[in-house]
Amino acid sequence: MTAASVIALGVLLLAVTVLAIVLRPGRASTLEFYLAGRRVGVATNACAICGDYFSAASFLGVAAAVYVSGLDGLWYAAGFAAGFVPVLLFVAAPLRRFGEFSIPDFLGRRLGSDRVRLIAVCVVQLIILSYLVPQAVGSGITWELLVGEGVFGLTPYATGVVLSTVAITALVVFGGMRGTTWTQAVQFLLLLAAFVWLAVVVLASGFSYPDAVAELDAEPLANPVLSDGEWGLATEPNRLDPGAPATFGEPGGRYGPFGQLTLMVTLVMGTAGLPHIMNRYFTSPTGTAARMTTVWVLGLAGLFYTLAVLLGTASRSLIARAVPEEPWLAKLTVDGVLRVPEHAPLVLGRIFGGEAGLGFIAIGALIAVMSTIAGLLLASAASWGHDVYERHINPAASQRQAVWAGRGAVIAVAMFSAALALGLRPDSLTALFPSIVATMVTWAFALAGSALAPVFILAIWWRGTTSRGAGAGMITGAVTAIGMFASATLVADKGAGEVLLAPTIVAAPLAVLVTVIVSSRTPTPKDLDRLWLRLHGTAADRRATRLARLTIVGVNGDRSGR
Amino acid sequence: MSRGSLPLAGALVVAWALVYLVTQRVPDPPLEVGVTVLIGVALSVALTVGYPSALRGPRKPRQPRQPGRHGRTIAAVGRSMPLRSGLTTEAAQRAVKLLHPLLGGDAMAITDRERVLAFVGPGSDHHTVGDAPQTEAASRVLARGKTTVVRSKGKLGCPKPGCPLRTAVISPLSIGKRVVGTLKVYRLDDIPPPRDLVEGLAGILSLHLELAELDRERKLAVDARLDALRAQINPHFLFNTLNTIASKARTDPEEARRLLLRLSDFFRYAVRQEGQLVEFGQEYYFVRTYVSLEQARYGERLNVRYDIDPQVLTANVPVLTVQPLVENAVKHGIADKVDGGTVLLKARVDPLTRTTSIRVADDGVGISREVLDRLTAGEDTANGGVGLSNISQRLEVLYGERYRLDIQSHDGGGTVVELQIPLR
Amino acid sequence: MFRQARSLARVRDVRDTGAHSPLSDDGGPWAADIGDDYDMPADVDASFRTVRKVAVGHFAVFLCVVVGVPVLTLTVGWWSGGRLIGGMSPSFVMAAFGLYVFFFVLAVAAATLSNGVEERMLGEQEREPVDESDDS
Structure with a gap:
């Protein structure tokens, strides 16, 4: 299977690199490097946000979750999409209007405190790391299946991790955000194209979605487990109805009474605190544009996840049927069920499109990984280079120095996350957490939703928020979330473990409570009116719109004059 | 809600x-x-x-009811009021259609002073709508204003020889003393139609016409009141604002320029002539413009807080009603208070009862009873108070009984003005 | 006589000044157009409150639906046991399609309402007044 796919992969990497170099900003000012000079259209920015957002967790993880748990797996997709609703309602427009570089900078400036900025940097770095690692794991899994062999004496998995990290790091270091904004947008369209293609061929082959659900629902849900060195199918217990087996189309395959709720809350709150997504909002031309961008994102996300769920269902139904005819499936499956559920869309691609189909989907997966890694690295660079280096280490830094500090940070963070990914072989964890990539991403969401989002939303919508309150809130949220994770590994994901694994439902209210209590005991900053004008006023928006209109009139007038 | x-x-x-x-x-x-x-x-x-x-509640102010003098059916006609909107061709035709079966005549017509507005029954081939009234009897009635009974074909005086109409009762339709038209009922035989009935009906129709005229006059009066309010931009306000701008011109030219722009916005809105109703958003903009000009003068002494429901912004409100309320609050509440105060403008829509409620409250010195009386009585224009009576009169015409305008003022404890109007 | 500093505090995005100064300062043909680039604190506070109402209201609806789905799963048997299309239960249909449509509709509604509120409550008004006085 190698030749064709390796060539395709090479072409892809080449294309991405060329794009990055061609679109490289002429002069590397800090603003250009991090924020694409703030002139990015609504649709482009929406696509770029999707490119950032739809990581391996969405591309492989959602289909895998549906594949493993049926209906209960759908909630990942719903939660990922739902996360943008609070972003739209509470965050998008004011965040853009305030116009700082990054979340820590925003909080630091809004609350007038360097300490808050530093705490936020720490939280942001933790979130980025916990988001980067599953992406690297995802690229490792994809490489393993696509190429199947390593280079330079590395295992296939390690090769995938290292190669993707190196490629993306290079792209970010040399491209900056303008480069990545356009490439992100293009990459998202490729991703979407991959899913649309797969959905079309699947449906064209006579696959009936409702009938497949009915058919899958007819028998209990069983997944492969490794017991005593032998792979065998084990029926999933129904967690809502002890004793009965779980089925594909009914709840209970994955979550007990509260699991679904806690997962939803975690994903819903998390998005508003994801640094690489929030940084994208700073590149919108106006606050109103930022808001409309989110509407686009929600539309695109709805389309994307509908397809992902469809493909998850299709793979459950079609792969089992294809096993007798496709001998290569034998080593990947146990009685017609995939051992690693993340392989589902890839295998489906190969069944319907042969080598080329597999290549296409695999490229989609790698792109999903790469675009997310790029966004994360850039957010990390912005936070190290801008919030730490420029503000604290070397306040007199020239633009050049700041950009290079960011680049250095990118390389360091990328290497660190790759090292972590190499240490976390997915096989060792799948037994504990099915569909490992999606689960790991949940941790990032939980951290973001517990520590960052509550404080962030309060700072925007409550005048009384103070720096001490925000600091205390962030620390409370982060400590609670991490503490609950740590205890979750002891309890596994049964009963109370469901809450422990998705701790936002406890940690976020706690963070809000602490922020409010501490804030009301400390004095608010004095120039709040001035901050509020920037945060919620539309004067700058109107000026930008008017200038844009005048520019268009001027350009057209010049043309007609000649 | x-x-x-x-x-x-x-x-x-x-x-x-x-x-x-x-x-x-x-x-x-x-x-x-x-x-x-x-x-x-x-x-x-x-x-x-x-x-x-x-x-x-009832959509319109209660109409005075016409007692039915001629039995139930006539009373029904009185209530349905075909001529309520004035003496037009369309209304006349509606009236004729409605009345024709009731009057015991064969043909029936309504005319104004110049033309036949409606005609039903035999003879409609040559008594066509739009022609001048052809009978001599008609012109006599128009001239004298008295009901005439025509008992023979000759006296009817129709110029067309083959006309089947033989007898008639012709009654004047009048507004006050002025005769504006006639109601004619014809018969084909020699017994004329019942005179009392026709005369009574003409009386009812005349009353309707009078009501229509009254409506028109009231509307004109409202327009006049709105014009009066538009013309009544308080000169003190203008002088003070211009003085503020003049003093700013040296110290802060940029702000002086902005204030001038705001002042021109203020006047543009105040003198615009279109319509009685505007979107609340527009009126709110006018309030903001006004407040920013006053704030330039009063500085930190004047604070304003707005509390506005999103649905209110597109609701229609009578033009120039909210700003005068705010202006009163500033003028009678805050201006005389040494350490200043806050004006609160609160606007809500209740989608269930379909009302818009607007509340202007201040924590100023309060309005004394005499001033309040003068404000509500509408006498006070000289010292710059914006006549609340002007507002309430316009509201009454626009909404009839379906609005509320309450004022509560405590000496030294501020004033609350509450306005409730139907949402449309 | 009184302090004026607060009344017309100018909103200025520090990083953007370079972009607009050439036009706003030379008093060219557009000078009158560019008079509107500041907000009053009271106006901003008002629009902030109203937008917050919009956001909280929509969020409440959103929360009801998002929490309602798991609650229905636990309480109403028909929700996960019934069959709507083929083998799909109402719960499945909701999770696979309905929620996305709902999110999108909610997003469009909230975004247009917030934009409308900000447009009407801040900056100049450009629309003409409506005249419906004749219908009474």
């Missing part, structure tokens, strides 16, 4: 409880769930839709 929503919620709960009782408890076996839910939903919808119209 406050006033009126709670009773509705209560009514809904009671309705569902009743449905449950009647379908699930009383019959044995109980009704199916689907049917029960359907009944409940239908009942809820009916309640929710019917409720606001029940609360809204």
Whole structure:
């Protein structure tokens, strides 16, 4: 299977690199490097946000979750999409209007405190790391299946991790955000194209979605487990109805009474605190544009996840049927069920499109990984280079120095996350957490939703928020979330473990409570009116719109004059 | 959502409880769930839709009713008031159609002073709508204003020889003393139609015409009042603002320029002539413009807080009603208070009762009883108070009985003005 | 006589000044157009409150639906046991399609309402007044 796919992969990497170099900003000012000079259209920015957002967790993880748990797996997709609703309602427009570089900078400036900025940097770095690692794991899994062999004496998995990290790091270091904004947008369209293609061929082959659900629902849900060195199918217990087996189309395959709720809350709150997504909002031309961008994102996300769920269902139904005819499936499956559920869309691609189909989907997966890694690295660079280096280490830094500090940070963070990914072989964890990539991403969401989002939303919508309150809130949220994770590994994901694994439902209210209590005991900053004008006023928006209109009139007038 | 929503919620709960009782408890076996839910939903919808119209009250001010002098059917005509909107061709035709069967005549016509507006019955081939009244009798009635009974074909004086009409009763339609038209009832035989009946009906129609005229006059009067308010931009306000701008011109030219732009916005809005109703958003913009000009003068002494529902912004309100309320609050409440105060403008829409409520409150010195009396009586224009009576008169014409304008003022404790108008 | 500093505090995005100064300062043909680039604190506070109402209201609806789905799963048997299309239960249909449509509709509604509120409550008004006085 190698030749064709390796060539395709090479072409892809080449294309991405060329794009990055061609679109490289002429002069590397800090603003250009991090924020694409703030002139990015609504649709482009929406696509770029999707490119950032739809990581391996969405591309492989959602289909895998549906594949493993049926209906209960759908909630990942719903939660990922739902996360943008609070972003739209509470965050998008004011965040853009305030116009700082990054979340820590925003909080630091809004609350007038360097300490808050530093705490936020720490939280942001933790979130980025916990988001980067599953992406690297995802690229490792994809490489393993696509190429199947390593280079330079590395295992296939390690090769995938290292190669993707190196490629993306290079792209970010040399491209900056303008480069990545356009490439992100293009990459998202490729991703979407991959899913649309797969959905079309699947449906064209006579696959009936409702009938497949009915058919899958007819028998209990069983997944492969490794017991005593032998792979065998084990029926999933129904967690809502002890004793009965779980089925594909009914709840209970994955979550007990509260699991679904806690997962939803975690994903819903998390998005508003994801640094690489929030940084994208700073590149919108106006606050109103930022808001409309989110509407686009929600539309695109709805389309994307509908397809992902469809493909998850299709793979459950079609792969089992294809096993007798496709001998290569034998080593990947146990009685017609995939051992690693993340392989589902890839295998489906190969069944319907042969080598080329597999290549296409695999490229989609790698792109999903790469675009997310790029966004994360850039957010990390912005936070190290801008919030730490420029503000604290070397306040007199020239633009050049700041950009290079960011680049250095990118390389360091990328290497660190790759090292972590190499240490976390997915096989060792799948037994504990099915569909490992999606689960790991949940941790990032939980951290973001517990520590960052509550404080962030309060700072925007409550005048009384103070720096001490925000600091205390962030620390409370982060400590609670991490503490609950740590205890979750002891309890596994049964009963109370469901809450422990998705701790936002406890940690976020706690963070809000602490922020409010501490804030009301400390004095608010004095120039709040001035901050509020920037945060919620539309004067700058109107000026930008008017200038844009005048520019268009001027350009057209010049043309007609000649 | 406050006033009126709670009773509705209560009514809904009671309705569902009743449905449950009647379908699930009383019959044995109980009704199916689907049917029960359907009944409940239908009942809820009916309640929710019917409720606001029940609360809204009559849509127009109560019309004076015409006692039916000629039995029930005539009374019905009196109530249906075909000529309520004035003496037009369309209204006349409606009236003729309605009255023709009741009057015991064969043909019937309504004319104004120049033309026949409507004609039904035999003879309509040559008594066509739009022609001048052809009979001599008609011109006599128009001239004298008295009912005439024509007992022979000759006296009717129709120029066309083959005209089948032989006798007639012709009654004048008048507004006050002025005769504006005639009501004619013809017969084909020699017995003329009942004179009393025709005369009485003409009287009713005349009253309707009078009401229509009154409406028109009132509308004109409202326009005049609005024009008066538009013309009445307080000179003190203008002088003070110009002085503020002049003093700023040196110290802060940029702000002086902005204030001038705001002042021009203020005047542009104040003198624009279109319509009685505007979107609340527009009136709000006018308030903001006004407040920013006053704030330049009063500085930190004048604070304003707005509390506005998103739905209010597109609701229509009578033009130049909200700003005068705010202006009164500034002028009578804050201006005389040494350490300044806050004006609160609160605007709400209740979608259930379909009312817009606007409340302007200040914590200023309060308005004394005499000033309040003068404000509401409409005498006070000299010292710059914006006549609340002007506003309330316009509201009355626009909404009849369906508006509320309350003022509460405590000496030293601030003033609250509350305005409620129907949402449209 | 009184302090004026607060009344017309100018909103200025520090990083953007370079972009607009050439036009706003030379008093060219557009000078009158560019008079509107500041907000009053009271106006901003008002629009902030109203937008917050919009956001909280929509969020409440959103929360009701998002929490309602798991609650229905636990309480109403028909929700996960019934069959709507083929083998799909109402719960499945909701999770696979309905929620996305709902999110999108909610997003469009909230975004247009917030934009409308900000447009009407801040900056100049450009629309003409409506005249419906004749219908009474």
